[in-house]
Amino acid sequence: MDRNKTNKEWFKSFFKKDFYNFDFIPKKRTQEEVSFIIKASGIKKGFKILDIPCGAARHSLELAKKKFDVTALDYSKEYLEDAVKKAQKTGLKNITFVRKDMRKIDFREEFDLAINMFTSFGYFDDKDNYLFLKKIYRSLKKGGVFIIDIKNGVFRKNNLSEKNWDIIGDAIELQEFVWLNKTTLKNIWHKIENGEMKTRVFYLKVYDKKSLNKILKKAGFKVKKIYGDFDFSLLKKNSKRIIAVCKK
Numbered sequence: 001m002d003r004n005k006t007n008k009e010w011f012k013s014f015f016k017k018d019f020y021n022f023d024f025i026p027k028k029r030t031q032e033e034v035s036f037i038i039k040a041s042g043i044k045k046g047f048k049i050l051d052i053p054c055g056a057a058r059h060s061l062e063l064a065k066k067k068f069d070v071t072a073l074d075y076s077k078e079y080l081e082d083a084v085k086k087a088q089k090t091g092l093k094n095i096t097f098v099r100k101d102m103r104k105i106d107f108r109e110e111f112d113l114a115i116n117m118f119t120s121f122g123y124f125d126d127k128d129n130y131l132f133l134k135k136i137y138r139s140l141k142k143g144g145v146f147i148i149d150i151k152n153g154v155f156r157k158n159n160l161s162e163k164n165w166d167i168i169g170d171a172i173e174l175q176e177f178v179w180l181n182k183t184t185l186k187n188i189w190h191k192i193e194n195g196e197m198k199t200r201v202f203y204l205k206v207y208d209k210k211s212l213n214k215i216l217k218k219a220g221f222k223v224k225k226i227y228g229d230f231d232f233s234l235l236k237k238n239s240k241r242i243i244a245v246c247k248k
């Protein structure tokens with residue numbers, strides 16, 4: 001099936017608090033990811049970071065607490081409102097929130113580091129996925145670092161069942177996966193909570209080491225290291241994630 005015929009704006013209805021929120025992610029995991037980001041990028045206090053897309057800003061808030069100067073960008077009004085409240089409660093002044101479609105950013109050589117975390121890439125068609133990376137490249141200062149963390153496509157291909165269910169908090173989640181072509185996954189998620197069932201769909205272009213490397217290089221990046229986990233272990237076939245550390 002042609003990805004262009006799918007709903008390109010799916011993210012506007014999928015990423016709503018009543019359907020997808022970040023409560024299921026343990027704080028410890030976020031802290032480990034943040035430690036990795038700091039060590040792998042070599043950034044120093046006061047450096048400028050772009051967290052894109054930031055969701056409820058779990059990384060941005062931690063990074064701001066550590067005295068980095070953070071810009072946290074997302075399309076979701078609800079996630080940003082929650083993040084603003086948390087920043088205010090903690091008295092953080094070194095974090096700027098921006099509500100924008102990440103494809104429409106227009107920063108030029110402003111940041112020392114950009115991060116794209118928790119499989120926040122591959123949401124669009126090939127052209128827009130590539131143009132997004134180009135825009136990240138343009139946002140970075142010369143020598144700036146880009147860290148991208150996505151699910152490992154090879155692991156997904158080998159381990160994904162057609163259906164999967166889980167209990168998350170008070171809700172039951174049923175997830176269905178359909179490959180539209182070799183690299184595009186249609187995800188149909190049902191959430192049953194308080195006797196009500198909601199169904200939402202999202203589309204994901206799945207990358208492996210080779211295809212991620214290729215698109216990053218095409219966008220101008222030098223790919224310095226590719227890890228398979230936040231403990232700095234290198235990527236293996238059965239690694240669940242691909243974490244690429246790139247330079248401008």
Ligand SMILES: C[S@@+](CC[C@H](N)C(=O)[O-])C[C@H]1O[C@@H](n2cnc3c(N)ncnc32)[C@H](O)[C@@H]1O
Pocket residue numbers: 011015022052053054055056057058059073074075076079100101102103116117118119120123
């Ligand atoms: C899986 S979440 C990850 C968020 C964050 N990086 C984290 O690790 O918690 C993906 C995020 O992408 C945002 N998003 C999706 N499409 C977007 C777009 N076109 N422009 C800006 N944000 C978008 C969603 O609102 C959601 O917050």
